[in-house]
Amino acid sequence: MEDRNIRIFQSDIEVPPVVLEKADAAFAQIKREQMKEASMKKTEKKKTVWIVRTAAAAAACLVVFGGIGMSGWLGKGQEDPEPAQMAEGDAAMAEKDVAMAERADGMEETEAAKDTAAPAAETSVQKNPFVLTAHAEELAPGKPVPLNPQVSNAGQGWVLDGIEGSSEEGGGEGSVSFCINTDFFCQGDDIERVGYSINKGAFQVVQPINPDERILVEGTPYEGELKAGIIGGGYDEAAEEEQPQLYETALYQSFVLDYDRQSAENTWINVCNNLPDDGTILELIWAENGSLEQANEGINRMLEGTVITCTAYYTDGSTASVEIGVSCRMMTYAEAGEPQEEGGIPGDTESNFIVFEMR
């Protein structure tokens, strides 16, 4: 290509005023919305939920975060609470909040605490609700986020495995396992770190061999062995030639990430478990001519009771947590939001989708 022609594409250009004006209008809109949000947060502080540890009374406090609004107050001299929407499972939340109130020991009083005639008790103020997404979709109660049934090259999706028990006398029981890519992302103000824990199974972290490239800052290793499929790393077990070992796979009961570094291209965080099975689940999921409903039942038996807890650690030392359930739902590809490509799976095709849902 002649130099002159290249020069035309590489020469400096002037950004026309109309472009600059419209860009400025966009920035002004962003600034206005931000000021509006800041103003709303100030108003919310007056209705802030308090978690107060008292010597005698039970802490019947409830926590505000995400889309769940609650109210609570304790002690004499505080403002009357504003009416608020009560979420389901108040008793369970109250129990958890007592635990949070216990953690209030040693925490500094906040400005909001100073604003009211608070009793002489240690306080921890819950503020700055955060948003949690899974695979870029916001999680919220009543809003399941489905994952594509296929494991893509990007390492997303989920994998199920099953091993039949030996039919020989004295043979071992079979097992079923799952591995589900999470891709969670926590977004909020004044958050320093984000932690995750799981009550059943483990987090499977596929990360670089080089420790300097890893994003986990803390982690409690999973004790024991857990065999499940692996998502991520691009390691091809079927490859004939030996491949360089670029990744390692580690299991964790819980781990913590820096807020500013919650993900990396060379790291995959999955949840997995391996469960003994007498053939019941195997039959439900993998029976020849089995139905979607049967497979759905089988997968849900595997996932039953699996809960992931995400905790935001704020710069002032406070924390906020949300719980995420994992289950399997039947829906069409269109309902699951899968892109409709020519030659691809039709949108009205029904399948089983693993879903994350905030509890």
Next chain:
Amino acid sequence: MQKKETKDLIRKAKRRDADAFSELIQIYVKDLYRVAVAILLNDEDAADAIQDTILTCWEKLNMLREDRYFKSWVTRILINKCYDIRKKSLRIVNLDACAEPAAEDEYNLEFKEALESLDEKYRSVMVLFYSEGYHIDEISAILSIPESTIKTRLKRGREKLARYYGE
């Protein structure tokens, strides 16, 4: 390689610092304009596309997994906005009118003339490669088309441009 100042701005912008975000976009506004006008061929529509892109980027900034890909991420959003505007446009393009740019399109005439000599499928590839300096694989990811197609379009774009300038 991304400059340290840019990385800092991205980090601050992710923490909802609107001023940092504004400063960040200003760094790339010229590049965004080139890409937008390559697709839309007029400054008014390019301005609309950039405005929409700024608002979407602010809203979705925390979905950006790797800060070092900020520019290509914004560019991808911009290109989609340009396509949306083009689909919605009800204007009938008068080829004679294209011979002389409209009053508001008095900027960067040589650049626009070069673009107008090409079909759209060549324009975006040529701008991304020669103006923005993206590699073939990056352009493939931004436009979601195979690398072989990118190479073909670059070759044909160069040939068409050479013919236009009588070479």
